[in-house]
Amino acid sequence: MPVADFVAPGLSPQIKEQLLEWKIEDFTEIQQLALKASVADGKGLVVCAPTSSGKTLVGEIAICAALERGCRCLYLVSHRALADQKFIDFEQRFGNNSSRPIATVGLSTGDREEGDASPQIMVATYEKCLGLLLSGQIDTSDILVVADELQILSEESRGPNIETLCSIFR
Numbered sequence: 001m002p003v004a005d006f007v008a009p010g011l012s013p014q015i016k017e018q019l020l021e022w023k024i025e026d027f028t029e030i031q032q033l034a035l036k037a038s039v040a041d042g043k044g045l046v047v048c049a050p051t052s053s054g055k056t057l058v059g060e061i062a063i064c065a066a067l068e069r070g071c072r073c074l075y076l077v078s079h080r081a082l083a084d085q086k087f088i089d090f091e092q093r094f095g096n097n098s099s100r101p102i103a104t105v106g107l108s109t110g111d112r113e114e115g116d117a118s119p120q121i122m123v124a125t126y127e128k129c130l131g132l133l134l135s136g137q138i139d140t141s142d143i144l145v146v147a148d149e150l151q152i153l154s155e156e157s158r159g160p161n162i163e164t165l166c167s168i169f170r
Contacts, residue, residue: 001027008032010041015064021100022093028054031061040065042144059146060093063121066144067094067103073121074138076129076165078149080109086123086148087114094121108132126158130165145169 003019006027027035030049039045039062047055063073075090077083087107091097095105095115106119110128124132126147132138147166153159 001032003027006032006035008035008040009038009043010065011035011061012040012065012068014068015040015061018064018100018102019061024057028057030054031058034058035061042066042069046150056148059148062144062146063094064102067120069142071142071144072119072139073103073144073146074129075121075123076126076145076147077123078126078152080111080125082149083107083109083123083125084112090121090123091115126152126162126165130161130168133165133168140169 003016003025006016030047030053034045034047035058037043037045039047039058042065045058045062047058049055059075063075066073075086077086084107087105090105094103095101103120104116104118105121105123106115106117107113108122108124108128110125110131122138129138133140150162153162153166
């Protein structure tokens with residue numbers, strides 16, 4: 001379905017314009033389902049789908065919509081290398097390396113802090129986020145949380161901490 005023609009709750013003309021600027025012209029089936037379920041309107045959603053089905057863009061649309069509503073965003077990932085890559089990606093999509101910057105972006109992984117000190121979009125590992133949250137460094141009011149690679153809940157060594165983090169956010 002073409003982005004320009006698709007109608008869904010919270011999918012504003014500004015978000016469509018941003019997607020078209022990113023050269024996203026069509027939505028996948030997964031993206032259409034997520035949008036119809038009101039992901040751009042601030043509704044909580046779990047998206048479980050195969051690799052390359054468009055899950056990351058669902059999170060990015062949720063981020064665009066949250067920024068429009070004046071919310072901060074927290075993008076959680078499972079590993080430092082993935083956090084580093086997402087920080088670079090988000091700087092190119094949303095931040096200073098974008099042709100039209102719409103947000104400040106930061107990175108916090110425990111061994112590395114980069115970007116804005118109080119960013120609109122923070123990319124962090126699960127464990128670092130738990131530490132920031134428990135120490136009061138993250139304000140959970142008006143925040144969108146996008147949890148990538150959430151299947152690590154099943155890992156014996158990391159799962160309980162991730163579950164604790166999710167419970168605190170809930």
